[in-house]
Amino acid sequence: MASKRTTVRDLRRHNRSLLLSKLYFDGPLSRHELSRLTGLSAATVSNVTGELAEERLITEAGLVESDGGRPRVLLRVDPGYGHVAGVDIGETGVRVELFDLAMRPLATVEHELSPARTEPGAVVEAVVSGLNEVLAGTGAETVLGVGVGVPGTVEQGAQVLVHAPTIGWESVPLTAELRAAGIQLPLFVDNGAKTQGQAEMWFGAGRGARHAVIVLVGSGVGAAVIADGATYRGSTSSAGEWGHTTIVYGGAPCRCGSHGCLEAYLGAEAVLARYRRARGKAVPGDSEREQFAALLAAADRSKTAQHVLAETAGYLGAGIANLINLFNPERIVVGGWAGLALGERSLPLIRDTAGAHALRHPFGQTSIELAQLGLDAVATGAGTLPVAALLDQGADPRLPAKGGALRSGAGAA
Amino acid sequence: MASKRTTVRDLRRHNRSLLLSKLYFDGPLSRHELSRLTGLSAATVSNVTGELAEERLITEAGLVESDGGRPRVLLRVDPGYGHVAGVDIGETGVRVELFDLAMRPLATVEHELSPARTEPGAVVEAVVSGLNEVLAGTGAETVLGVGVGVPGTVEQGAQVLVHAPTIGWESVPLTAELRAAGIQLPLFVDNGAKTQGQAEMWFGAGRGARHAVIVLVGSGVGAAVIADGATYRGSTSSAGEWGHTTIVYGGAPCRCGSHGCLEAYLGAEAVLARYRRARGKAVPGDSEREQFAALLAAADRSKTAQHVLAETAGYLGAGIANLINLFNPERIVVGGWAGLALGERSLPLIRDTAGAHALRHPFGQTSIELAQLGLDAVATGAGTLPVAALLDQGADPRLPAKGGALRSGAGAA
DNA sequence: AGCCTTAGTTCACTAGTTGATACATGGCGG
DNA sequence: CCGCCATGTATCAACTAGTGAACTAAGGCT
Numbered sequence: 043m044a045s046k047r048t049t050v051r052d053l054r055r056h057n058r059s060l061l062l063s064k065l066y067f068d069g070p071l072s073r074h075e076l077s078r079l080t081g082l083s084a085a086t087v088s089n090v091t092g093e094l095a096e097e098r099l100i101t102e103a104g105l106v107e108s109d110g111g112r113p114r115v116l117l118r119v120d121p122g123y124g125h126v127a128g129v130d131i132g133e134t135g136v137r138v139e140l141f142d143l144a145m146r147p148l149a150t151v152e153h154e155l156s157p158a159r160t161e162p163g164a165v166v167e168a169v170v171s172g173l174n175e176v177l178a179g180t181g182a183e184t185v186l187g188v189g190v191g192v193p194g195t196v197e198q199g200a201q202v203l204v205h206a207p208t209i210g211w212e213s214v215p216l217t218a219e220l221r222a223a224g225i226q227l228p229l230f231v232d233n234g235a236k237t238q239g240q241a242e243m244w245f246g247a248g249r250g251a252r253h254a255v256i257v258l259v260g261s262g263v264g265a266a267v268i269a270d271g272a273t274y275r276g277s278t279s280s281a282g283e284w285g286h287t288t289i290v291y292g293g294a295p296c297r298c299g300s301h302g303c304l305e306a307y308l309g310a311e312a313v314l315a316r317y318r319r320a321r322g323k324a325v326p327g328d329s330e331r332e333q334f335a336a337l338l339a340a341a342d343r344s345k346t347a348q349h350v351l352a353e354t355a356g357y358l359g360a361g362i363a364n365l366i367n368l369f370n371p372e373r374i375v376v377g378g379w380a381g382l383a384l385g386e387r388s389l390p391l392i393r394d395t396a397g398a399h400a401l402r403h404p405f406g407q408t409s410i411e412l413a414q415l416g417l418d419a420v421a422t423g424a425g426t427l428p429v430a431a432l433l434d435q436g437a438d439p440r441l442p443a444k445g446g447a448l449r450s451g452a453g454a455a
Numbered sequence: 456m457a458s459k460r461t462t463v464r465d466l467r468r469h470n471r472s473l474l475l476s477k478l479y480f481d482g483p484l485s486r487h488e489l490s491r492l493t494g495l496s497a498a499t500v501s502n503v504t505g506e507l508a509e510e511r512l513i514t515e516a517g518l519v520e521s522d523g524g525r526p527r528v529l530l531r532v533d534p535g536y537g538h539v540a541g542v543d544i545g546e547t548g549v550r551v552e553l554f555d556l557a558m559r560p561l562a563t564v565e566h567e568l569s570p571a572r573t574e575p576g577a578v579v580e581a582v583v584s585g586l587n588e589v590l591a592g593t594g595a596e597t598v599l600g601v602g603v604g605v606p607g608t609v610e611q612g613a614q615v616l617v618h619a620p621t622i623g624w625e626s627v628p629l630t631a632e633l634r635a636a637g638i639q640l641p642l643f644v645d646n647g648a649k650t651q652g653q654a655e656m657w658f659g660a661g662r663g664a665r666h667a668v669i670v671l672v673g674s675g676v677g678a679a680v681i682a683d684g685a686t687y688r689g690s691t692s693s694a695g696e697w698g699h700t701t702i703v704y705g706g707a708p709c710r711c712g713s714h715g716c717l718e719a720y721l722g723a724e725a726v727l728a729r730y731r732r733a734r735g736k737a738v739p740g741d742s743e744r745e746q747f748a749a750l751l752a753a754a755d756r757s758k759t760a761q762h763v764l765a766e767t768a769g770y771l772g773a774g775i776a777n778l779i780n781l782f783n784p785e786r787i788v789v790g791g792w793a794g795l796a797l798g799e800r801s802l803p804l805i806r807d808t809a810g811a812h813a814l815r816h817p818f819g820q821t822s823i824e825l826a827q828l829g830l831d832a833v834a835t836g837a838g839t840l841p842v843a844a845l846l847d848q849g850a851d852p853r854l855p856a857k858g859g860a861l862r863s864g865a866g867a868a
Numbered sequence: 869a870g871c872c873t874t875a876g877t878t879c880a881c882t883a884g885t886t887g888a889t890a891c892a893t894g895g896c897g898g
Numbered sequence: 899c900c901g902c903c904a905t906g907t908a909t910c911a912a913c914t915a916g917t918g919a920a921c922t923a924a925g926g927c928t
Binding site for chain 2: 904905906907908909910914915916917
């Protein structure tokens with residue numbers, strides 16, 4: 043079932059996108075190498091790269107001598123072509139970062155949100171002032187777009203609607219509200235787990251994989267599924283809600299209202315509750331993270347802590363096995379603050395449990411790795427959204443996409 | 456991350472495919488309507504349909520008067536252009552069917568396999584003789600290709616390898632063996648659940664959906680995931696192994712070697728075992744299917760049977776909820792002989808349990824329906840594989856695919 | 869200096885889509 | 899019954915884009 047007509051123009055766009063993406067991820071490369079890697083003729087490569095260079099999207103990046111012949115001119119995407127902003131709307135604060143095209147961070151601002159102040163108005167205000175602060179040095183003209191990661195599901199449609207129960211949002215038209223607050227840059231809104239997943243795919247443990255699942259364990263439990271190189275979204279962009287799949291039928295109640303969800307066993311809160319019960323007294327530490335750290339520290343000597351962690355690794359392994367059986371990925375990346383902490387300690391155990399629960403064949407095709415990026419990756423991933431639009435279109439997302447837009451991923455609005 | 460270079464030829468192929476698919480699924484249509492529906496210009500539609508008509512792929516199918524103007528000429532794919540064969544390799548027998556292009560069955564042959572005779576050699580022999588019988592009337596020249604559905608996972612690569620533990624197959628190079636046995640037609644091998652799912656998508660309860668999951672409950676439990684109109688395969692085509700996802704951590708042992716798999720609760724065998732235990736005595740009936748029918752019949756009067764069925768609907772609902780949370784489909788189709796029987800009786804209950812376990816938002820976007828095709832749909836679905844190749848390429852799969860093949864789905868070999 | 873090797877560019881050619889225009893076909897009013 | 903009009907389909911020149919082959923560029927080697 044083919045989907046859309048194609049014209050000669052789409053052809054050019056596709057090949058521009060192809061060359062630009064190759065240069066972005068594998069650059070710098072010479073025209074000759076580009077020709078070999080993409081299968082395009084040398085003539086076309088010359089032609090298209092010429093066009094891209096004229097638009098200042100790519101620049102020359104030195105020469106490499108070739109054995110005895112004319113040296114190759116290396117080309118690369120110009121990191122200074124423009125900037126992108128990434129916004130991480132979290133449960134406790136808003137983080138705004140400015141990056142160059144190569145996703146090197148240039149400026150960062152964080153705004154705390156008091157627990158009572160997570161309503162859309164307050165958040166939008168925090169985002170806008172954060173953006174203004176971050177852009178103070180450079181000015182908005184150079185910015186290709188703003189990516190926003192939110193802690194909930196995002197319905198991409200004519201209106202971008204955000205549903206985020208943890209901060210009390212229900213069908214919030216975030217793009218519209220940001221526009222109303224004066225943001226005129228192209229906006230890309232996506233789920234935070236998905237943006238973090240994309241960051242890990244581009245720059246972290248997911249590099250090079252076409253099929254992967256990035257698993258995020260923190261207070262909540264989520265996942266980002268990458269299918270054939272692109273974030274899997276399903277029909278209304280709420281795919282990948284791994285945390286609320288049932289792993290113990292008829293089991294423990296979950297904050298989502300159901301029972302036996304993976305999150306009710308694997309989320310930091312649930313793990314600490316089990317530890318508390320097993321221990322018979324409170325766990326030291328004020329915040330969830332401190333308590334979790336205490337649990338990990340205790341594991342060196344306490345059988346109880348060891349048992350709780352092993353149990354948790356078991357649930358994680360079984361949950362991962364489900365992902366392997368259903369999605370048949372090449373790679374599973376374990377991240378999130380609790381997931382990383384757990385993984386650093388018990389990755390072999392997690393691998394074993396996953397192997398015990400998954401089918402032999404798909405399990406054999408999958409490697410299970412730890413995430414490589416820090417916990418700020420949500421903002422980085424959000425920043426990649428405008429870059430992805432640039433690479434997909436093969437052109438600046440600020441320009442009107444001439445011809446039938448073939449955009450995939452989070453749509454600009 | 457774009458994937459492949461594009462040339463003008465690809466363009467033509469894509470548009471041919473687009474028009475051919477539209478005509479196949481929504482035809483008969485006039486050129487004018489085609490132009491409107493696909494966005495292609497009238498000129499191109501004329502040009503391409505002319506080419507297709509010359510190749511006898513499409514024919515005229517009557518006129519429709521238009522209010523006051525020249526009547527439209529309706530076009531459609533010619534069902535008589537050629538035939539396709541579908542092969543269902545099951546655990547107990549091999550079924551071979553011949554279809555015309557519109558997938559109307561023309562001939563059917565079944566070969567029983569005695570339980571001891573499921574080794575590749577015997578099966579290949581049964582397939583070859585079945586094909587010969589089915590083709591006796593028409594001859595092989597008209598056949599575009601043979602689709603084969605197998606009860607296991609299919610690794611699509613340079614070699615097509617089949618892993619099917621239930622019939623004792625381990626890395627069987629089925630395509631190569633069929634070739635060695637003298638089959639020279641294009642071959643398409645895929646997992647039986649996936650072919651059945653494709654049949655349901657094309658002609659059954661899945662029609663019109665772009666994101667759906669076809670759930671199959673019989674002795675085993677499987678699923679076919681359709682993402683954006685195409686069967687989701689993952690990195691090595693073994694995605695969708697829903698039956699062996701864990702639904703009760705640490706639960707009942709499963710024949711796959713793991714514990715707590717959905718199949719160990721929802722498979723016919725498991726359901727009957729629960730019924731037997733609850734009842735305290737053997738269930739009447741020789742075969743699994745007869746016993747299952749007895750269970751359903753008993754449910755009108757027996758509390759025990761009712762309870763067992765309700766429990767089963769609960770597991771099914773929770774399993775479906777997991778699919779909804781992970782894949783966010785528009786539609787779930789419940790099929791398989793046990794699934795259909797169960798669904799006919801308890802669909803509302805299944806819907807309710809799914810709703811209780813799934814997140815509200817994705818659940819609200821999903822409808823849960825019963826499969827519409829009979830149990831022979833595996834062969835029908837297998838037969839759609841060559842047709843899909845025809846539609847995807849926009850040309851006869853027997854012809855060498857000129858230019859870089861852009862084939863998706865099960866590759867021909 | 870001349871030749872070889874490798875990189876990149878130019879150009880004529882081909883494929884393909886499009887808008888404009890021409891042609892075809894039937895209904896309908898006079 | 900004839901011409902007009904509306905609608906559907908075909909044709910054609912214009913334009914875009916990718917390709918192979920010939921050509922130019924740039925360096926090393928003898």
